[in-house]
Amino acid sequence: MIEAIKKHKRIVAAVVILILTAIIEIECNYQAIRHGYTDLDLSEYITEKNSLGTEKFVVSYAFPQKNYIKQIKLTGSFPKEQWFKIKVTEVNPFGKEEEKTYSDTVNGWFNDYYTDISANVTSLEIEIDKPKDAQLTGVVCSNNVEINKYRILFFVMAFSMLYLAVFEKKASKKPERFFRSICVDFWNVDYFFCTACKKFLG
Structure with missing residues (x-):
């Protein structure tokens, strides 16, 4: 042998x-294999607000129970590169909730923008400044298997x-x-x- x-x-x-x-x-x-689900479309929760004279896109959503989010995809068009923030309430391995903030960018070169989260989440809030001619048309949470x-x-x-x-x-x-x-x-x-x-x- x-x-x-x-x-x-x-x-x-x-x-x-x-x-x-x-x-x-x-x-x-592992999480996608164990807790995979069909993409969760939050596009209907896109709103606009004026904060201190600045127009913003806002997406706010509270999950009925903790939900594992591998990635958040934003779809839209923006005239230039700019930063935005995603505030989430995560459930840590000990079962306690923690507030976390993720920063990422949108730009004028692409229409889809991806942000990795990889955490159990109970709520999220996305805020993006809305310059002239900017559009935010879609927000999707996913937990798909990706090779x-x-x-x-x-x-x-x-x-x-x-x-x-x-x-x-x-x-x-x-x-x-x-x-x-x-x-x-x-x-x-x-x-x-x-x-x-x-x-x-x-």
Whole structure:
């Protein structure tokens, strides 16, 4: 058995690396797998108010019970980059509520803006200054499973380098060749992914 493993150690290493990477990806999506739900659309709660002479978009919502939010997506159009705040009431691991504030930006280059929350939330309030011609048309909370290709590639490369450093003496003597090949592979995967997205999205 041991001799067979030694004979096919590279195949065994590849399988182990893939399993470890899959475990990490599952762990990163644990909350989405366990408590995933259909996107919660809060667009109907978008209001406007004037605060000290400044027009603002305001979204305020209280959940019936604590709700795990992985990400908040805002949709709209803004003439320039500007900061906004998301105030949330989070439930910590001990069951106590805490007030937290997240800061992020909207801009004139995109129409969708994403902010990671990754917490159990009981209420939230979003405030965004409303300059001339600005529009906020959608607010969605999500907790969907997302496969992160960059995270996968990072851990595959990290585990591969660890394997080579420990078990492959030739590779450890000339690490620059290994790093070069990893960079080329990463670029190829990234280029393929971006090209596929462009074709898919038109």
